[in-house]
Amino acid sequence: MAEKHLYLSLIPQALIGSMLEPEAFGSYYAVGAKAHVKGEAIFFEVDPAFRSEDFPFHLMDERCITQPDGAPKRSVYLSIYRVLSRIPVSALGNLYLVTNDGKTLELPRSVYLPEPGGRLHLYQEFCPITPMVASRSEPHDFCNAITDPSHPVHVPRLVFSELRIGELAVDPQNGAADDLPYTNLAHLRDVLYELKYNDTKPSKLVLKQVKEGVLYRMVQGGFYVGDQTDFAFYRFPDHDELENRYRGWWRSAQVTALE
Amino acid sequence: MNEPVFWIAPIAALLALVYARIFFKEMLRQDEGSALMREIGGHVSRGAMAYLWQQYKIMLAVFLALAAVFAVLAYHFHVQSTWLPATFLCGGFFSALAGYFGMRTATQASTRTAAAARTSLPDALRIAFRSGAVMGLVVVGLGLGNIVFWFILASLLIPGSDTGETHRMVLITTTTLTFGMGASLQAMFARVGGGIFTKAADVGADLVGKVESGIPEDDPRNPAVIADNVGDNVGDVAGMGADLFESYVGSILAASALGAAAFMHDPSLQIKAVVAPIVIAGLGILLSILGVYLVKTKEGADQKQLLDALGRGINSSAAMIVVVSLVFLFLLGMPNIWGIWGAVIAGLVSGVIIGRSTEYYTSPSYSPTRRIANQAEGGAATLVIAGIGVGMLSTAIPVLTVGAGTLLAFLFASGFDASQMNQGLYGVGIAAVGMLSTLGITLASDAYGPIADNAGGNAEMSGLGPEVRARTDALDALGNTTAATGKGFAIGSAALTALALIASYVEVIRMELIKAGTTVLQLGHGGTVPTDTATLTDFMTYYSVNLLNPTVLVGVMVGAMVAFAFSGLTVQAVGRAALLMVEEVRRQFREDPGILQGTSQPDYERCVAISTLGAQREMVLPAVLAVIAPVLTGLMLGVAGVIGLLVGGLSSGFVLAVFLSNSGGAWDNAKKHIEAGHHGGKNSRAHRAAVIGDTVGDPFKDTSGPSLNILIKLMSIVAIIMAGVTVSYSWL
Numbered sequence: 001m002a003e004k005h006l007y008l009s010l011i012p013q014a015l016i017g018s019m020l021e022p023e024a025f026g027s028y029y030a031v032g033a034k035a036h037v038k039g040e041a042i043f044f045e046v047d048p049a050f051r052s053e054d055f056p057f058h059l060m061d062e063r064c065i066t067q068p069d070g071a072p073k074r075s076v077y078l079s080i081y082r083v084l085s086r087i088p089v090s091a092l093g094n095l096y097l098v099t100n101d102g103k104t105l106e107l108p109r110s111v112y113l114p115e116p117g118g119r120l121h122l123y124q125e126f127c128p129i130t131p132m133v134a135s136r137s138e139p140h141d142f143c144n145a146i147t148d149p150s151h152p153v154h155v156p157r158l159v160f161s162e163l164r165i166g167e168l169a170v171d172p173q174n175g176a177a178d179d180l181p182y183t184n185l186a187h188l189r190d191v192l193y194e195l196k197y198n199d200t201k202p203s204k205l206v207l208k209q210v211k212e213g214v215l216y217r218m219v220q221g222g223f224y225v226g227d228q229t230d231f232a233f234y235r236f237p238d239h240d241e242l243e244n245r246y247r248g249w250w251r252s253a254q255v256t257a258l259e
Numbered sequence: 260m261n262e263p264v265f266w267i268a269p270i271a272a273l274l275a276l277v278y279a280r281i282f283f284k285e286m287l288r289q290d291e292g293s294a295l296m297r298e299i300g301g302h303v304s305r306g307a308m309a310y311l312w313q314q315y316k317i318m319l320a321v322f323l324a325l326a327a328v329f330a331v332l333a334y335h336f337h338v339q340s341t342w343l344p345a346t347f348l349c350g351g352f353f354s355a356l357a358g359y360f361g362m363r364t365a366t367q368a369s370t371r372t373a374a375a376a377r378t379s380l381p382d383a384l385r386i387a388f389r390s391g392a393v394m395g396l397v398v399v400g401l402g403l404g405n406i407v408f409w410f411i412l413a414s415l416l417i418p419g420s421d422t423g424e425t426h427r428m429v430l431i432t433t434t435t436l437t438f439g440m441g442a443s444l445q446a447m448f449a450r451v452g453g454g455i456f457t458k459a460a461d462v463g464a465d466l467v468g469k470v471e472s473g474i475p476e477d478d479p480r481n482p483a484v485i486a487d488n489v490g491d492n493v494g495d496v497a498g499m500g501a502d503l504f505e506s507y508v509g510s511i512l513a514a515s516a517l518g519a520a521a522f523m524h525d526p527s528l529q530i531k532a533v534v535a536p537i538v539i540a541g542l543g544i545l546l547s548i549l550g551v552y553l554v555k556t557k558e559g560a561d562q563k564q565l566l567d568a569l570g571r572g573i574n575s576s577a578a579m580i581v582v583v584s585l586v587f588l589f590l591l592g593m594p595n596i597w598g599i600w601g602a603v604i605a606g607l608v609s610g611v612i613i614g615r616s617t618e619y620y621t622s623p624s625y626s627p628t629r630r631i632a633n634q635a636e637g638g639a640a641t642l643v644i645a646g647i648g649v650g651m652l653s654t655a656i657p658v659l660t661v662g663a664g665t666l667l668a669f670l671f672a673s674g675f676d677a678s679q680m681n682q683g684l685y686g687v688g689i690a691a692v693g694m695l696s697t698l699g700i701t702l703a704s705d706a707y708g709p710i711a712d713n714a715g716g717n718a719e720m721s722g723l724g725p726e727v728r729a730r731t732d733a734l735d736a737l738g739n740t741t742a743a744t745g746k747g748f749a750i751g752s753a754a755l756t757a758l759a760l761i762a763s764y765v766e767v768i769r770m771e772l773i774k775a776g777t778t779v780l781q782l783g784h785g786g787t788v789p790t791d792t793a794t795l796t797d798f799m800t801y802y803s804v805n806l807l808n809p810t811v812l813v814g815v816m817v818g819a820m821v822a823f824a825f826s827g828l829t830v831q832a833v834g835r836a837a838l839l840m841v842e843e844v845r846r847q848f849r850e851d852p853g854i855l856q857g858t859s860q861p862d863y864e865r866c867v868a869i870s871t872l873g874a875q876r877e878m879v880l881p882a883v884l885a886v887i888a889p890v891l892t893g894l895m896l897g898v899a900g901v902i903g904l905l906v907g908g909l910s911s912g913f914v915l916a917v918f919l920s921n922s923g924g925a926w927d928n929a930k931k932h933i934e935a936g937h938h939g940g941k942n943s944r945a946h947r948a949a950v951i952g953d954t955v956g957d958p959f960k961d962t963s964g965p966s967l968n969i970l971i972k973l974m975s976i977v978a979i980i981m982a983g984v985t986v987s988y989s990w991l
Contacts (some may be wrong), residue, residue, distance in 0.1 A: 027856065034852035038473050100473035102855075181939025181946075217940055244725040251475040254941045 002072045004064050006046035008087055010127040010159055015046070015055055015079045015087070017064040019072030022096050026104030028074050040213045041098035042126055042159075044225075050091040055079050084127050085156040089230035095223055097214070103252040107223065112233035114138050119169040120192050122182075124210055127159040132182075132210050134191045135203035139233075143226035145202055157227040161236070163218045168192055181215060183207070216253045262534045264591055269407045271541035275400030275699060278548050282389040282396070283364055289386055292374030296721045299479070300370030303713060306489035306867035307366045310456060311497065313871045315355055318448050322351050322441070329980075337774075338983035343437045346409060347980075350441025353401045354504045358449055358497035361394030361706060365496045366489075369713030376714060376730040377723060381556050383730055384568065387714065391707030392551045394500050395699045399544050402442075402508045406537060409435045410515075425523040426791055432516040432533055433767050433979075439509045439760075440980045443973045446501040447882045450969045451829060453498030454962030456874035457490030458833045460866065462957055463840025470950075472848060472855060477719040480854055482847045482861035483840055486870045488716050491709035493874075494961055495742060499705050499749065502968050506752045507695050509972055511536050513759035514688030520766045521681035523792070531591050532685060536692040538591070539603065542583050543576070547699025550576030565737045569704055576697040577607055584693070595682070601671030602686035606693030606755065609664030610701075610748055613657045617747025618740065620653035621924030623932035627653070631929040635945035635952070636938055642929070642952045650922025650959075654914045657747065661754045661913070664690055680795045684762040691755035694748075705745035708738030739928075746920045746965060753968035754913040760975035761905045765798050767979045768898055771986040802898045810896040810991055814903020818974070821888045821904070822912035825970050826919065826963040828881045833958035836873030843869050885970050889978040893985030901978050901985060909971045916967035923960025926952040 002019040009016060009029065018025050022045055029041045051057055055078045063076045079086075095107040121135045123142060135142050139162055148154055165188070167175025172192030177185050184207075191204045222236040242250040291297050326344040333339035340346075368390030376383040413431040464483035468474050474481055481487075518532030554572035556565055584603050588596045620627045627649045634645035665687055672686020673679035711734035718731045772780075772790050779787045780801040788797050798804075804811055843866055853859030892904045930949035932938075938945040978985075 031855060101475075179937050179939060181943030183944060212942070215942065217942065247725065251478075252473070255469050255473050255475050 002066070004048060004060060006048055006050065006060075008044040008046050008083060008092065010042045010044075010084070011040065013080065013083045013127060014077055015083045017060045017076040017078055018074055019064060019066070020074055022094070022106065023104045025074070026096050026098035027102035030098045030100065031102040033074065038100045038102070040100055042214070043096050043098070045093040045096070046087060047091045047093060050087065052086060054086045082128070084159065089157070089225055089227060089232050092225060092232065095225075095234040097216070097253075099249065099252040099255075101252040101255065103249045105246055105249045105253075107234040107236065110222065110233050110235035112140065112224075112231065114140055120165065120172065120195055121169070122163045122165045122188070122206065123160045124163050124215065125158060125160040126214075128155055128157075130209050131205055132163075132207040133203050134188070134195055134206050136195050137202050139221070139224050140226070140231055142203065143224060143231055144228065147227045149228070157225070159223065159225045161214075161223045162220045163215060164220045165192070172196055181218065261530055262591070264538050264587065265534045268403055268537045268541035271544040272400045272404035272407060274548065275396040275544045276404070278551075279360070279393045279396035279400060282393050282551075283360075286364065286368050286371060286386055286390045286393070289371040290374045291370050292377070292717075293721060296370050296373060296717055299717050299720050300366070302485045302863050303369065303488045303492070304363075304366040306485050306863065307362050307492050309864075309867060310489060310493055310871045310874075311359060311362055313875060314448060314452055317875050318351065318355065318445065321448075322348055322444070325444070332984065336987075338771075338987045339980070340434055340437050340983075342413070342434050343440065343980060346435070346438040347441040349405065349409075350438045350443075350508070351445040352441070353405050354442045354445040354449070354501050357394070357398045357401050357504055358501050360397045361496045361500045362492050364390050364393040365492050365706060365710050366713070368710045370717055372710055372714035372734070373717040373721070373723065373727070373731060376718060376727050376734070380558055380560060380730045380733065383714070383734060384554070384556055384565065387710045387734060388554050388569070388703060388707050389551060390710055391705070392700065392703035394496055394706035395547065395702035396544070398500050398504045398702055399507060399540070399547070399699045402504050403511070403537070403540050403544065405438060406435065406508060406511055409438050410537070424526045425519075425529050428526070428529050428533060429516070429519045429523065429766060430770060432512070432519040433763070433770050436512045436516055436763060436767065436976075436979055439505065439512055439976045442501075442505045442508050443969065443976045444882070444886070446505040447885055447966070447969045447973050448878055449501035450498045450966045451881050451962070452874040452878040453490075453493040454829065454958075454966055455832050455836050455877050456870045457494035458957045458962050459836035459840050459873050460486035460490040460870045461961075462833070462837035462954060463844055463866070463870075465954065466837070467841050467844035467848070471845070474855070477716040479720045480857055480861065482844050482854065482863060483866045484716070484720070485863035486840070486866040488713050489867055490870065491712050495709045496706050498965065499745065500702065502749055502965060503695070503698055503702050503752070505969065505972055506691075506749070506756045507540070507698050509760055509976065510688065510691035510695050510752070510756040511540050513756065513763045514685065514692050516763040516766050517681070517685040517688040517759065521685040528594060531593050535588070535591060535593060535599070536689060538587060539580075539584050539689075539692055539696055542587060543580050543696030544699050546576045546579045546583065547697050547703075549579070550697070550700040551703060560733075562733060562736060565733060566740060569737065569741060573697070573700050573704060576700045577611070580693075580696050581607065584696070595672065595674055598671040598674055599686065599689055602668035602689040603693035603696070605664045605668040605671065606690030607696070609660050609690070609755070610694040610751055612660045613747045613751035614744040616653065616656035616660070617743050617921060617924070620649060620921045621743045621928055622740065623928045623935070628925045628928045629932060631925055631952070632932045632938055632945070632949065635929065635933060635948040637948075638944070639948040639951040642926070642948045643955060646922045646926045646929070646952055646956065649925050650918040653921035653925075654917045657751060657917045658914060661751060664755065665758060684759070684795070687755070687762065688759040691752065691759050694752050694755055701745065701748060704741040708742040708745070711735045711738040743924050746924070746960070747917075749965065749968055750913065750916045750920060753916075753972055754909065757905070757909045757913075757971040757975050760972065760979065761902070761909065762795075764902070764905070764975065764979050764982065765795055767982040768798065768986060769793065771983045774983070775986055802902075804899045804902050808899055810900040811903040814892055814896055814900035815907035815910075817888070817892060818904040818907025818909070819911035821884065821908055821974070822915050822967060822970060825881050825884055826915060826967065828884065829963040829966050830958045832877030832881070833962050836870065836877055839869050839873050840866060881966065885973045886977055889974050890981050890984070893978065893981055894988060895990055897989040897991040898985055900991065905975050905978055908974050912967045912971040916964050918964075919959040919967070920964030921960075923956030923958075923964060926956035927960065929953075
């Protein structure tokens with residue numbers, strides 16, 4: 001009997017029960033059973049012992065069972081709305097990044113060491129909202145601020161990553177930016193400039209919604225999930241490590257989609 | 260043969276084949292790698308051979324049919340050389356044989372190069388380059404060997420005539436020119452068919468594999484990946500080899516024919532002038548073999564050191580031919596030694612400048628390609644506009660170089676006396692020979708490219724370690740540079756060869772007029788001149804070849820149009836063949852989900868077969884256009900119209916070839932520049948624009964551009980072959 005897994009998908013949000021191992025689930029979730037679709041995915045493995053009144057876990061016993069033909073059950077959706085906010089960070093296991101092509105990279109939790117301040121940051125949020133935000137705050141402080149319920153604009157819990165901005169991190173006005181892939185670089189410069197020199201706010205919106213998917217090549221540090229009480233860091237391998245240890249995933253992650 | 264130095268040529272040709280065999284055997288002794296590497300290599304090798312076999316079957320039918328037509332024209336209508344059916348078949352056969360050896364070597368060498376890269380960069384470079392040298396040496400060995408064979412045979416069998424020994428030598432050299440027809444038509448099939456095959460596979464693999472399904476380059480799940488690898492060999496080994504085989508043979512034959520015409524007044528000088536280009540080519544072979552041994556590098560070499568290693572071999576051969584050809588001309592006792600030597604230098608230097616110009620306009624190390632990459636930030640439209648602009652501008656240096664090289668060669672060889680038209684044109688022929696004299700090693704560097712590229716693909720598909728891929732990537736990057744330079748060299752040599760062939764055309768017309776009984780030319784104003792002693796200027800006067808003659812002007816315009824129509828046909832052919840490939844890859848993905856999941860193997864052979872059939876079907880019309888245009892023009896507009904056609908075709912075809920090759924190359928490298936992390940790198944908006952530009956440029960740089968080289972030479976050689984028909988049946 002195959003083990004049952006719980007997965008928290010972030011794009012789109014869903015809590016899914018499955019008898020597939022994470023890598024097989026990632027492939028299935030991205031390209032489907034017949035590989036006729038494609039689409040990036042990010043998901044956490046959730047502690048299988050996690051239980052909550054918020055979700056119909058009885059469906060796991062009823063439906064997440066071996067199929068009559070002997071095949072493992074691939075997916076049983078338990079919820080598709082406000083899922084992240086109802087699962088504590090402590091219940092989240094490894095993070096899985098899945099390419100369009102269905103290749104899965106596993107990221108275990110790492111120790112987070114805050115970086116000394118002084119530079120500017122750019123964050124791509126994945127769940128529950130998907131904007132791009134510039135900030136003076138390092139990741140932990142940023143997460144604290146955005147999940148602060150006393151602030152009118154907040155979310156209960158957030159998954160995000162930091163993106164490289166090269167020289168703009170210290171010199172938004174004159175720093176070289178030609179090789180950055182972000183749309184509307186002039187606007188990004190303006191926002192960073194305001195943050196550095198004028199604005200009193202710690203963070204400013206750069207883009208309401210990122211449509212290009214995950215810019216893995218630009219990920220700096222790694223991925224973060226947190227709220228007011230808990231914070232977890234998933235280190236993203238550096239480019240050499242990606243090239244040498246995770247080449248299959250890395251090559252797939254860099255394929256350009258034209259549509 | 261009265262000139263003992265002549266025997267250098269057959270010895271050199273033989274040595275080229277001996278060394279090709281040595282390098283081939285040496286390559287076969289190398290480790291072929293793991294079972295998976297052998298399996299992948301086997302797919303590519305079988306695909307390449309299946310393509311060649313299919314192409315050769317079609318060619319055999321076409322060649323036999325045309326040989327029958329030529330036989331009827333020669334033996335029944337007496338408007339054709341009786342040698343043509345045999346020389347035509349022979350030219351085609353040996354060009355095809357060179358392509359076969361080159362492909363067989365390249366496809367087997369790529370696996371062994373990948374296997375060697377597991378432990379050593381110098382070993383991998385040595386295997387890849389010496390395997391490329393097999394193609395280079397087989398082309399020059401078979402090319403020069405055949406020229407020598409037909410020259411000796413013609414010397415033995417063509418009897419002397421009433422007009423004396425000098426007239427006989429003109430007849431011998433114009434007869435051996437017919438060998439070029441078979442080589443030229445084979446080259447057309449190889450270049451156009453190979454170009455369509457390679458781009459149909461490439462575009463099909465990219466569009467469905469990468470863009471639609473999101474799987475990376477060289478991924479074994481892509482059904483078209485083997486066809487793509489086969490295409491690299493079909494286009495850049497067999498296609499390029501046949502192209503340069505034709506240029507090599509054509510330039511030597513044309514120079515000999517022009518030499519025979521230039522020194523008709525002195526039989527002892529005439530034979531020296533005929534022999535000189537043949538022997539210079541032979542010396543070039545010997546120095547090419549020497550150059551191959553100079554290509555070596557050390558472990559951990561960077562890109563510049565690898566490039567230096569290749570440059571050492573090529574440049575040393577070129578430098579040595581400069582010195583050796585001067586010594587040879589002294590020993591031969593040619594008149595105006597320094598002038599003829601100057602023509603050799605003019606050709607060599609022109610080749611180097613065109614190669615450098617191509618590199619400047621297409622390499623991401625220089626500003627033109629970087630500017631195109633910069634324009635990618637504005638989207639696909641601005642990138643395409645920028646690429647077209649760079650491609651157009653890039654025509655200036657090659658055109659001016661060939662122009663300057665032609666003029667200098669003409670002036671040097673004529674002793675700066677423009678009235679010495681025949682000697683001057685002989686210089687132009689010698690310049691073409693000079694440019695191609697070290698073809699053995701320059702073609703080795705071209706054929707090396709797909710071997711290194713396929714080795715990288717094999718390493719990727721076999722899942723070899725990062726250090727191995729780093730080595731194959733370094734070799735592949737080097738191959739990209741040599742390929743760009745090689746394309747420029749092929750275009751430049753084609754232009755110079757075509758020019759020499761056009762000049763030879765008049766000599767063939769002389770022979771045909773004499774054969775048709777026209778012993779005296781009426782020059783107007785009551786003046787006459789005997790046909791056998793008439794100068795080129797007399798022929799121009801006789802046929803009213805001047806720019807005010809409407810038949811010449813119409814010929815020029817038709818020639819220019821043919822180059823564009825031919826390009827249009829080949830570009831459209833790629834589109835159609837690629838669509839078939841796209842549908843096949845989609846079908847395989849749709850019908851077998853296990854392919855994308857990596858649990859079942861795609862049907863690689865089916866994709867190879869589709870590209871093969873697409874290429875065979877689509878290459879017919881462009882080839883027919885190239886053959887039929889000079890024939891119809893000759894019948895409708897006469898000799899003046901044909902000369903106009905050839906000049907128009909050469910002018911527009913040469914410029915268009917440079918434009919298409921360089922714009923396509925620049926788009927390709929602009930994409931690579933962005934992928935290296937500039938302008939947002941992979942997946943950025945600029946990259947998406949660059950991918951579109953690269954796809955648009957694919958048929959430009961690898962199908963239409965290189966095929967135009969053949970068009971301009973094939974039209975000249977068809978005009979030469981059909982000169983008898985033109986003289987006898989022209990309506991004007």
